[in-house]
Amino acid sequence: MTLQQKYTERIEKALAKYPDKRSAVMPVLHIAQEEYGWVSPEAIIEVAEICDMDPTQVKSIAGFYTMYSKHPKGKYWLQVCTDLPCALRGADQFYQELLDYLGVEDHGTTTDGLFTAEHVMCLAACDKAPMLQCNFHYQESLNMEKMKSLIEEWRAEAQKK
Amino acid sequence: MNILLREKDIPNIHEYDVYAKNGGFAGYKKALGMKPADVINTVKASGLRGRGGAGFSAGMKWSFIPQTEPVKYVAVNADESEPGTFKDRQIMENNPYQLIEGALICAYAIQAKAVYIYLRGEFWDLGAELDKCIEKAYQEGWLGKNIHKTGWDCDMYTHLGAGAYICGEESALLNSLEGKLGQPRVRPPFPAQKGGGLYGEPTVVNNVETLASVPFILDKGPEEYLKIGTKDSPGTKIFCLCGNIEKPGNYELPLGTTFRELIFDHGGGIPNGKKIKAILPSGASGPIVPATDAVLDTPLTYEDMGKIGTVLGSASIIILDESVDIVWAASKMTKFFHHESCGKCTPCREGTYWLDRVIDRLMAGKGQPNDVDLINNIAKNMVGVTLCALGDFAANPILSTIKHFPEEFKAYAQAQAGIEEKKTASPAARTAKGNEPGTPQGRAGRHSPATSTPAGD
Numbered sequence: 001m002t003l004q005q006k007y008t009e010r011i012e013k014a015l016a017k018y019p020d021k022r023s024a025v026m027p028v029l030h031i032a033q034e035e036y037g038w039v040s041p042e043a044i045i046e047v048a049e050i051c052d053m054d055p056t057q058v059k060s061i062a063g064f065y066t067m068y069s070k071h072p073k074g075k076y077w078l079q080v081c082t083d084l085p086c087a088l089r090g091a092d093q094f095y096q097e098l099l100d101y102l103g104v105e106d107h108g109t110t111t112d113g114l115f116t117a118e119h120v121m122c123l124a125a126c127d128k129a130p131m132l133q134c135n136f137h138y139q140e141s142l143n144m145e146k147m148k149s150l151i152e153e154w155r156a157e158a159q160k161k
Numbered sequence: 162m163n164i165l166l167r168e169k170d171i172p173n174i175h176e177y178d179v180y181a182k183n184g185g186f187a188g189y190k191k192a193l194g195m196k197p198a199d200v201i202n203t204v205k206a207s208g209l210r211g212r213g214g215a216g217f218s219a220g221m222k223w224s225f226i227p228q229t230e231p232v233k234y235v236a237v238n239a240d241e242s243e244p245g246t247f248k249d250r251q252i253m254e255n256n257p258y259q260l261i262e263g264a265l266i267c268a269y270a271i272q273a274k275a276v277y278i279y280l281r282g283e284f285w286d287l288g289a290e291l292d293k294c295i296e297k298a299y300q301e302g303w304l305g306k307n308i309h310k311t312g313w314d315c316d317m318y319t320h321l322g323a324g325a326y327i328c329g330e331e332s333a334l335l336n337s338l339e340g341k342l343g344q345p346r347v348r349p350p351f352p353a354q355k356g357g358g359l360y361g362e363p364t365v366v367n368n369v370e371t372l373a374s375v376p377f378i379l380d381k382g383p384e385e386y387l388k389i390g391t392k393d394s395p396g397t398k399i400f401c402l403c404g405n406i407e408k409p410g411n412y413e414l415p416l417g418t419t420f421r422e423l424i425f426d427h428g429g430g431i432p433n434g435k436k437i438k439a440i441l442p443s444g445a446s447g448p449i450v451p452a453t454d455a456v457l458d459t460p461l462t463y464e465d466m467g468k469i470g471t472v473l474g475s476a477s478i479i480i481l482d483e484s485v486d487i488v489w490a491a492s493k494m495t496k497f498f499h500h501e502s503c504g505k506c507t508p509c510r511e512g513t514y515w516l517d518r519v520i521d522r523l524m525a526g527k528g529q530p531n532d533v534d535l536i537n538n539i540a541k542n543m544v545g546v547t548l549c550a551l552g553d554f555a556a557n558p559i560l561s562t563i564k565h566f567p568e569e570f571k572a573y574a575q576a577q578a579g580i581e582e583k584k585t586a587s588p589a590a591r592t593a594k595g596n597e598p599g600t601p602q603g604r605a606g607r608h609s610p611a612t613s614t615p616a617g618d
Binding site for chain 1 (some may be wrong): 179242243244246247249250264275281282283284285286319320322324325337338339340341342343360401402403404405409410411417441445461477480481486490493494497500501503525544
């Protein structure tokens, strides 16, 4: 099933917001990413057709913004903010401990394909550091203890599905 | 006094009924009974200054819109991405209708066809909540066709970005909304002018906090607003307090509050009995100031920050305690700007790359004797020569840290050829945080050159 078929309503709604189709490229890319887990070359072509753009133009948009992943990620995409305000509250150490716990390198994915861990730039939650976003949902005021139980929750959730 | 963070006084003000019962939409209702030009004059008279960073008169900005043009837009800047800033998010989460009301007052004043709220992509959940609030505003007749029988139509939409600091710059924001690369535009024409705004139409771009301040001004009158704050900086401001501070968070206080009151009375001071060393009053983009007594007693206003060599910006105040290695802090900020440079202007694209490389070299103990002069020189060559302010922003962490803390840079520059031990033993080393400068862990923010510039992908 194509994006257009599966998400007809959401895509129509996105297109209706703007006077031209091109402006919907970001919301439609978000839908593509949600569906495929990353912005694949096939997804780029689908988005280009929906937004009446050239695939090259869509690819340049996808490449410009960090939230569109150019590679497949783990089922749970963990993005830890390590910018200055978070780092002053121990985010670098937290991130390193998370990597060690998952047994991955910076920007690495666990062998079971469940978790990808990355550090990212400011997420506007500096007062609640260390923090991360998991698949774009915020988890704040973290420590490794909390983090371990979250990881367990996600592991259990993944097994159920 | 909470004009913006009203959830601190009124529980559940994020709900429509609670907001409406507590004076919600009164300002907008009043505006709808006025001539649009009078609404602009009211906001102008209040002295409200843009809260996104530039501090430009909001009413003045609105007055630049040519009324003869049939299509006009309002773009709400909710791309909050400056390190240290987390105020717009709190407004939108806890008092969303006030932003909607303020944006609608602006839209009516300039007779806009539509309002676009540009949210940073990470505010995914928040965007969904805002959509529900907008839907409710339509149902209540505050949006749509012939609003309150004024003959004026207006729509409101949210738009999610996808992770690019540069989209908080107004012309880049407009490009991004149009489905183009989020890179700044050549100005003039300015967004308020024909040819410069969204889809080439005159557009007001205002920050969330600016617009959320407007309902009070319309409802209570500009004279009430002028009673708060100082003559040149009226009103309240949300100060985002973070870094080495006991109680990080958002504090809404009258402009003119001093650093000392903010940090020690409200923020609870510095944790672990440490001393305060320096302050970044405007996130990573504004110059750092050493926390001297004179600085601590400076009122937080647009005019006074200039006197101490910095800016108020969006008032994202990052506190650094005595254990912080300033070179490490500068490196962190440089990595941020290196990653976020959009790649359009050469001085910023290349400058941030080289600043990052040379600071890494310094911190790794492989610096060369003239490296401090070199980075100072690179930074100087980035100021005032780019299409947007990001070039200047990226230079600030370097220029201001070298200016105020030259000895810390020198210590690194000299720490080469067998002086490694001296460096780790120096008080500047961040052993307290478990991060030693130059170790991979301390520089987790590093990106490889090949993936660092978004435009380079």
